Amino acid sequence: MDQAPPDIPRGETDRMIAEVEAFTPAEALARVREAESRDAERPGHREPMIVNLGPQHPSTHGVLRLITQLDGEIIRDIHPVIGYLHTGIEKQCENKTYWQAITLVTRMDYLAPFYNIHAYTQAAEKLLDLRVPPRAQYLRVIMSELNRISSHLVWLGTSGLELGAITIFFYSYREREKALDLFEMIAGERMNTRYFQVGGCADDMPPGFEKRLRALLDELPARIDEYEDLLSQNPIWLERTKGVGILPAEQLIDLGVTGPALRAAGVDLDLRKRTPYSSYEHFEFDVPLGTTGDAYDRYSVRMRELRESVKIIEQALDGLPEGPHIADDRKVVLPPRAELATSMESLIHHFKLVTEGFTVPEGEAYVAVESPRGELGCYLVSDGGPKPYRCHVRDPSFVNLQALRPMAKNAYLADLITMIGSLDNVMGGVDR
Amino acid sequence: MLESTVFVDEPVWLVIIKSAFVIFIVVTAFAYLLLAERKLIGRFQVRYGPNRAGPFGLLQPLADVVKLVFKEDFVPAGANRVLFVMAPVFTVVAAIGAIALIPYGDGTAELFGQEFNLVGADINVGILFLFALSGIGFYSLILAGWASGNKYSLLGSARTAAQLVSYEVAMGLSIIGVVMMAQTLSLVEVVNAQQDALWYIVFQPLGFLIFLVAGVAETNRAPFDLPEAESELVAGYHTEYAGLKFAMFFLAEYVNIIIISAFGATLFLGGFDGPFLPGFLWLAVKVSVLLFLFIWLRATLPRLRYDQLMAFGWKVLLPLATLNLIITAIVVALGFAN
Numbered sequence: 010m011d012q013a014p015p016d017i018p019r020g021e022t023d024r025m026i027a028e029v030e031a032f033t034p035a036e037a038l039a040r041v042r043e044a045e046s047r048d049a050e051r052p053g054h055r056e057p058m059i060v061n062l063g064p065q066h067p068s069t070h071g072v073l074r075l076i077t078q079l080d081g082e083i084i085r086d087i088h089p090v091i092g093y094l095h096t097g098i099e100k101q102c103e104n105k106t107y108w109q110a111i112t113l114v115t116r117m118d119y120l121a122p123f124y125n126i127h128a129y130t131q132a133a134e135k136l137l138d139l140r141v142p143p144r145a146q147y148l149r150v151i152m153s154e155l156n157r158i159s160s161h162l163v164w165l166g167t168s169g170l171e172l173g174a175i176t177i178f179f180y181s182y183r184e185r186e187k188a189l190d191l192f193e194m195i196a197g198e199r200m201n202t203r204y205f206q207v208g209g210c211a212d213d214m215p216p217g218f219e220k221r222l223r224a225l226l227d228e229l230p231a232r233i234d235e236y237e238d239l240l241s242q243n244p245i246w247l248e249r250t251k252g253v254g255i256l257p258a259e260q261l262i263d264l265g266v267t268g269p270a271l272r273a274a275g276v277d278l279d280l281r282k283r284t285p286y287s288s289y290e291h292f293e294f295d296v297p298l299g300t301t302g303d304a305y306d307r308y309s310v311r312m313r314e315l316r317e318s319v320k321i322i323e324q325a326l327d328g329l330p331e332g333p334h335i336a337d338d339r340k341v342v343l344p345p346r347a348e349l350a351t352s353m354e355s356l357i358h359h360f361k362l363v364t365e366g367f368t369v370p371e372g373e374a375y376v377a378v379e380s381p382r383g384e385l386g387c388y389l390v391s392d393g394g395p396k397p398y399r400c401h402v403r404d405p406s407f408v409n410l411q412a413l414r415p416m417a418k419n420a421y422l423a424d425l426i427t428m429i430g431s432l433d434n435v436m437g438g439v440d441r
Numbered sequence: 442m443l444e445s446t447v448f449v450d451e452p453v454w455l456v457i458i459k460s461a462f463v464i465f466i467v468v469t470a471f472a473y474l475l476l477a478e479r480k481l482i483g484r485f486q487v488r489y490g491p492n493r494a495g496p497f498g499l500l501q502p503l504a505d506v507v508k509l510v511f512k513e514d515f516v517p518a519g520a521n522r523v524l525f526v527m528a529p530v531f532t533v534v535a536a537i538g539a540i541a542l543i544p545y546g547d548g549t550a551e552l553f554g555q556e557f558n559l560v561g562a563d564i565n566v567g568i569l570f571l572f573a574l575s576g577i578g579f580y581s582l583i584l585a586g587w588a589s590g591n592k593y594s595l596l597g598s599a600r601t602a603a604q605l606v607s608y609e610v611a612m613g614l615s616i617i618g619v620v621m622m623a624q625t626l627s628l629v630e631v632v633n634a635q636q637d638a639l640w641y642i643v644f645q646p647l648g649f650l651i652f653l654v655a656g657v658a659e660t661n662r663a664p665f666d667l668p669e670a671e672s673e674l675v676a677g678y679h680t681e682y683a684g685l686k687f688a689m690f691f692l693a694e695y696v697n698i699i700i701i702s703a704f705g706a707t708l709f710l711g712g713f714d715g716p717f718l719p720g721f722l723w724l725a726v727k728v729s730v731l732l733f734l735f736i737w738l739r740a741t742l743p744r745l746r747y748d749q750l751m752a753f754g755w756k757v758l759l760p761l762a763t764l765n766l767i768i769t770a771i772v773v774a775l776g777f778a779n
Contacts, residue, residue, distance in 0.1 A: 060592045066675065082596075082747050173663055173744025179486035245664055245743045422596070423746040 037076050037088040044078075044086070057085050062425075064093040070167070070429060071436030073410075077425070084425055087417045089410060094440040102400035106366025107133050107207060110397065114387075115201040117402060118438030120163050123149075123156040124380035126205040128387035128402070131286065131376040133207045136369045136391050137341060143330040145209030146288040151325045152195065152204060153287075153378070154318040155222070158229070159188035160381035161311050161318075165236060168308075168430030172249050177239055184232050187225050194218055207367075208342040209335030219326060226326075229319050237312060250305035254416045254428040258302065264415075265408040268383025269310045270432055274302030280379040287378075292324045304431035311433075314381075341367045366395035382406055382433055406438035460541070467540050471695045472502035478736045485740035512684035519590030520681065528588060529682065529689035531581035536696040539574045542567045543703045544629045546713050546720035560629055567628040568616060571704060572609070575659060578697060579605040585690070586678035597677025600747060604658055604665065607754030612655035614762035618648040618769040619708045632712035640711040647765045649709045651758055653734070656701040658754070661694065663739040665750060702731035 041059060057078040064072035072093035078085040098117055102110040114129045115122035127149060134141060141149075162185040169177035189199040195218055196202035196211065204211050240246045256264075258274040271278055279296040281289040297313035299306025335342050343362055344355035371393040377386035383405030390399040409432050417425050451459075476491065476498060483490025491498035516525055544560035564570055579601060586598025619641050620626060623634040635641055642649045658665040679690045706712060706727035713720030745753065 058592060060596075079596075081599075169743070173666065174742065175482075175663075176486050176740050179488060183487055239741075240743075243743065245745055248749050249743060249746060421746055421748065423744075 037090050040088060041076055041078065064090075070434055073429070073434065073436055073439070075413075075425070077422070079422060082422050084417050084420050084422060087414055087425070089413060091407075091410070091436070091439050094436045096437070096441060098441050099400055099402060102397055104396065106395045107369060107397060108362070108366055110400065111203045111206070112201075114400075114402070115203055116437065117441050118380065118382070118385065118404060118406060118435045119200060120160045120435050121156055121380045121382070121385070121438075122201050123152050123205065124378050124385050125387075125402070126203060127153060127287070128376055128378045128380075128385050129389070129400070130205050130207050131378070132374045132387040132389040133369060135374040135376055136372050136389060137207070137367075138370075139208055139336055139338060139341060141209050141287070142333050142336060143288065144213075144332045145334050145336070147325045147329050148210045148214065148334060149205055149287050150289065150292070151222070151322050152192075152210075154321045154325075155188050155191060157318045157381045158315055159185045159192075161315050162188070164311065164381070164430075164433045165308075168427075168433070169240065171426050171430045172246070174240065174243075174246065177236060180232070180236060180239070184225075184229065187228075191218065191222055191225065194221065206335060206342070208338060209333070211335075213334040222322070223326065226319050226323055230316065233312060233315050240308070241312075247305065249423075249427060250308055250431070251303055252301075253304040253420070253424045254307075254431055255301060255303045256412055256416055260415065261302070261412060264411045266383070266412050268380070268405050268409065269307055269314065270302075270409055270412065271383065272296065273299035273306035273310045275300055280377055280384060284377075286376070291328065292321050294321050294324075304427050307431040307433075368393060368395050369397075377403070380405055382435070382438070383409060385438075402438075402441060404438035404441060406434040406436070407441075410434050410439055463540055463545075464537060467537070467696060467699060468692070470699055471692055472506070474695055474699065474732060475505070476501050477732075478739075481733070481736050482740050485737075506688065509684055509688040512687075514684040514686065517590055517681050521588040521590070524584050524588035525681075526686070528581045528585035529686045529693070531584070532578050532693040533689045533696075535574045535578035535581065536693040536700065539571055539700045539704075540696075542571055542628055543700070543707060543724075544632055544712060545724050563627055563629045566626045568620065568626045568631075568708075571628075571700075572613065575697070576605075576609070578693065582678050585682070589678070589681040591681050593675045593680045594678050597680070601661070601678060603747070603751060604661070604754075607751055608655045608658040608665075608758070611651055611754060611758035611762045612659060614759070614766050615645075615648045615651035615655065616708060618645050618765055621766075621769050621773045628707050628712075632707060632714060635711045636714045640709065640714070642709040645709060645765070645769070647761060648769075649705070651762045651765065652705055652709065653731075654758060656705060657735065657738060658750070660697045660701055660735075662698065662735055664742040664744050666744060698732065698735055699728065702728045702735070705731055 045056075057080050060077045060079055061074070062077050063074040074090040074093060076088040076090060078087070096116065098113050101113055105113060111126050111129060114125045117125050133139075162181040166178035166181035166185075169175075169181075192202055192204075193199045194215055196204035256266075256274070258271070258276050261271050261274055262276065267278060275298050277296055277298060280286070281294075282296055294317045295313075297310045297317065299310050339355070339358045341362075344352070344358055348355040349359055369389075369391040371391055373388065373390040375386055375388045377384045379385075384403065385405055386403035388399070388401040388403070389397050392398040413428060413432060416428050420428070479501070480490040480498065491501040494500040494504045516522055541562045542560070542564065544563070546560075582601045583598045586594040586596075586601065589595075619631060622641060622644060623631045625631060625634070631641075657663075679687055682690060703724065706724060710727045711723075712727075713724045715723035715726075718726075
């Protein structure tokens with residue numbers, strides 16, 4: 010099969026964008042039926058087989074449903090149907106005070122909880138015009154990058170599993186477990202932490218944390234070598250990933266694809282470099298780029314990002330500034346526990362913050378962070394009250410998923426699985 | 442021509458005892474191959490594997506079987522009832538039937554004063570018969586997928602058919618080398634020929650490699666496990682099977698692995714031939730080595746894609762097997778063999 014991407018003119022791209030919108034199940038089926046009845050009249054017509062992949066399917070990364078038209082092993086067309094994991098988190102945020110909503114937003118992209126809160130808290134901080142102390146910014150960078158490592162390890166394990174490489178799954182989860190242990194140590198929860206608060210971080214590093222983190226960082230490069238030993242030169246792995254799921258960089262940009270999927274196509278877009286936030290400008294790291302944008306490039310970009318993340322955490326630990334871990338603004342930030350027993354004023358602040366939350370000046374703010382999957386942005390609108398008027402999250406999984414349909418046309422069924430894996434969509438983020 | 446081994450006629454009761462014994466051994470071997478595989482893959486994957494049921498998890502196979510027996514046994518509404526029920530039966534019959542041809546000892550032994558052969562049946566077209574049985578086994582997989590009335594199953598069967606055609610040919614050609622050297626199609630004679638000379642892996646290393654690769658494909662094992670690629674086809678041809686019917690497919694798959702290993706050991710590694718130990722132990726050792734290889738492959742390699750599998754079969758294995766065949770033919774014709 011010819012995998013070379015067709016040279017798509019501008020107008021065609023626009024049309025494709027319009028077509029890749031997600032459907033409701035009824036709409037998708039109606040479209041399939043319509044296409045069928047149209048095709049059936051053509052002479053020499055071969056009836057495609059319609060296979061419903063998902064929402065319960067071993068490798069659709071959760072509950073993605075793909076209505077697939079198959080001609081033998083070749084995909085004629087797919088219709089993605091989403092919404093099976095709809096949680097209504099965005100809407101629920103409108104009924105929570107700003108600090109309560111943090112607990113909810115972590116649960117969107119459940120493999121990258123720190124990024125969800127990071128975008129959200131930064132948006133709230135922007136509205137409040139609140140400065141985050143440098144130590145808190147560094148702590149945020151450390152936890153974010155550790156989260157990038159854990160998220161990429163999940164991706165590596167599951168996408169390996171989908172291609173039949175079962176062992177890599179256990180290897181990568183072994184290291185992910187250590188990252189989760191560190192999350193638990195610093196935030197009390199292994200996933201869905203609410204470690205970042207508006208104004209900084211919930212607490213400083215607990216004693217012993219740095220030692221364990223450094224031990225993990227020392228171990229990781231050798232472990233990443235181990236993963237690469239298993240896969241990077243493996244002829245079957247190369248056969249399965251090289252040349253699979255290529256879209257031209259221009260079309261990827263038109264579709265709004267960001268993150269490793271875009272960088273694999275050679276587009277140097279990394280928000281940590283383009284619009285540095287949370288002191289990212291202090292760190293030296295490379296942005297790994299690919300050339301062709303196939304599944305192998307996405308794999309290799311993510312593997313190199315793992316190594317870069319290790320470097321960033323090491324720099325952040327070495328240069329960790331002294332100072333408070335959270336801003337000293339009593340109208341927004343909970344007072345330290347010890348003060349409650351001695352200061353009446355602190356007690357009042359504490360009571361006010363916990364019962365009705367803090368008010369945020371009227372306005373709107375959009376802040377984006379570079380999540381393991383791409384640009385994760387949070388758009389907050391405040392009407393001046395203690396609850397967000399609107400909280401919208403631009404989740405990279407949702408936007409990147411749009412690229413699946415143009416990619417999958419005329420590909421092999423087995424390659425569809427590779428593509429879903431290499432796009433690394435998290436359905437929690439898609440459905441929000 | 443080689444000297445022919447003495448074969449004794451056996452009374453019916455002895456044949457029944459012998460078959461029952463061999464089938465018992467192989468079915469037990471299946472159960473413990475399953476356990477061994479899970480244990481070994483566990484070790485490959487930095488975990489323990491099953492270790493709860495009984496000491497070292499030794500009762501795990503029993504627990505699995507009990508679970509499967511008590512599962513609901515249903516036939517989906519869209520299925521072709523007769524074929525759906527018959528397919529697992531065919532596959533088990535084909536798998537177990539093949540055991541009869543593997544010789545597990547030299548010459549004869551005695552039971553209750555009655556001599557018997559240390560092989561189920563020494564047919565003069567043994568190798569061809571084995572191929573025929575494996576063909577029937579594949580046929581039942583195709584039937585199962587088609588009769589299920591499930592699209593995933595159908596796709597799994599289509600892949601099975603393609604795989605069968607691609608790899609059966611290469612495997613057949615790789616074996617013809619051995620047949621030419623031994624000048625016989627009987628498995629007992631092949632072993633006897635190896636006892637007289639060297640094991641055929643020495644003369645036929647390429648043939649052995651092709652046989653192994655094709656054997657992995659024939660048994661639907663990773664990296665050629667496309668007919669049941671779980672990430673694409675859920676479970677392939679046995680998606681709709683549950684309970685005992687599923688257990689029969691499972692049994693057949695693993696018995697087939699044992700058969701292919703025993704077949705390979707017989708053709709290339711001298712079968713029951715070896716010093717000191719009794720013949721069946723040697724055969725068991727050789728089979729175990731090949732089985733370990735199967736498990737190792739599964740733990741290490743990703744799965745091929747359908748078209749890549751076909752390309753590999755037709756463009757790599759088949760030409761190599763043909764080349765091997767031509768060279769062997771020339772050598773044999775010049776009179777160097779044996």
